Amino acid sequence: MDALRASAVGSVDADVGPRPSDLTLRLGRAGDLPAAAAVLIGPHAMALATVVATDETATPHRDLKVRYIFEPTAPGAPDRFVTLLISVDAARPEVPSLTTAVPAANWHEREMRDLFGIAPVGHPDPRSLVVHDGWPRGVFPLRKHFDGSRRVPVEPADEFPHLVAEGEGVFEIPVGPIHAGIIEPGHFRFTSVGETVLNLDARLFYTHRGLEKRMEGLSPLDAFYIAERICGVCSFAHGMGYCEALEQIAGVRAPPRAQLIRSIALELERLYNHVGDVGNICAGASFHYGTAIGARLKERLQQINERLTGNRFLRGLVIPGGVCLDLPDDLLAVLTATLQDTLAGFDSLIGRIEANPSVVDRLDDTGVLQHQAAVDLAVAGVAARASGVDRDARRDHPHGAFADPDPPDLRVATVSEGDAMARVTVRALEVRESIRLVGEFVRRLEPGLSRVALAEPLPGGRIGISAIESARGEAVHWLRTDAVGRVERYHLRSPSYHNWPAVALAAETAIVPDFPLVNKSFELCYSCTDR
């Protein structure tokens, strides 16, 4: 705190919040932001968790606000978010850019420029991110006076200026947005010399649906159904993260039985993703036996999801206040038996991958993400842990059953190589750990309430923040209610949002034919990045 005050020219006011363990620092002068961020990242070893802009021009504040939210990175550090809050003049919406010092801020700042018209002064990349060609200048969809239900005319536009290399023998390879397989849309512009990738410029946000705007003004209980559907394979994690943020606002806690059921489902989501991802990595390495086994094991897990919750993606289980389905003992017995079978099948698959030199050769040293790059970009989840970053939101921001006063033991799997093989290894260790954890959660289940009611209207003008370890890594949810308890602003920073720039870096250590393998070894979502 003293170091922060010493770094600032203007005033620094500290408040507790949003949660009792968190801190919000209001910087009187926006120009102090880079120095304050440097203090948090340097001496305090914190990382950027998310950036949230809000339009408060219609309130007595008559300004825009930007919150830069940081979190500790040291294993065993307390569960805390530190928010640097600055006020932005609506007549001259500019903030100093953090990107050159804090690379993880890059996309956050470009997104804020596209959606709020807040210019990050000194940002090295002037290109749009979220809105694509033909979006009219000076129209900012997340400003409050913009009617989100309105379609906006398409204006004539130049071709998007991709970052490419030039020279003799240098080729440009455009791929997407519509791909050859059943995958989500994105455009990848490779420049290559022969097989070697010189540069990869990935353009995303094709599936930007305006979901954050769509939720504004809704009852938080209705908006939940949108949060649960931002992403298919992160449905449970995102639904749960939204519920935890909303429960903070409402001042309630889901009962212990609900917390355990939520944690069981969160591990089931991790399981079907990790098992399916290992199968798809085999596809990238042309090991079709592994692809088929991975697909069969994943199918079995999605069928058990459906038996437990009525939905193969676990939708419809979590609900604000708890869970809306209980898990009876006979179903839990089926679950336990299925997971034991899955473990045997998965161990056999991993054994066959490791014993197959042609597969191992494709995976070893392919798509290397350096440890320092993973730290600088605040990479999350499997990709971070495979590059030696010891972060896991289940331990660092305890949620579900891990928030219990006597939490179950969690073994966070890390390896240091940072290549595709390392990402397979982390997934393999986590599959075994998830199956062990589900067993532990089932043992801890005791009869009791599975849900508490949330009374409407919800408290007005409150903020909730939560971080959930989804299959892809830490997702940060930020929710604020307006004066009458409706959704004023919701923002999701998905793990994929921080990880996509890392894919481009890793691809630049690979050859073009290995890109599908590199991409599958990260296995990121487009939809929860684009929202």
Added chain:
Amino acid sequence: MLGRSLHLRHLDAGSCNACDWELAALLNPVYDVRRLGIDFVASPRHADGVVVTGPVTRNLEAAVRRTFEAIPDPRVVIAVGACAASGGIVGVGYASAGGVDRVLPVDVYIPGCPPRPEAIIFGILVALGRLDARRRPCQG
């Protein structure tokens, strides 16, 4: 009997990826739709039709139209999932045109969030009948 076989191009028009993963599941050893003569192909030029997931986002609208136009006629359009069928939770807005039928002529709607693999197979088989009916006049 070539008409009994259907080669489809997947087109993600802005989906949350749940419907996409269910389409991928159709190729797994459990559903294995290739045994029914159904397959997913890499190019729209090779396709008899398109399976669309998601509402049509503003950022994909041009790509959606161009993919459809690249498919030889006669062609079938199958809208998979609540968003593709009606706009779903996304609806119409600054970033979305709504359901696929706002942009392309849809032949078969498969509801669900997401629809189960069995429902998607059923819908594709419905589309197969539709494609036959359209071809008859051409075959003369």
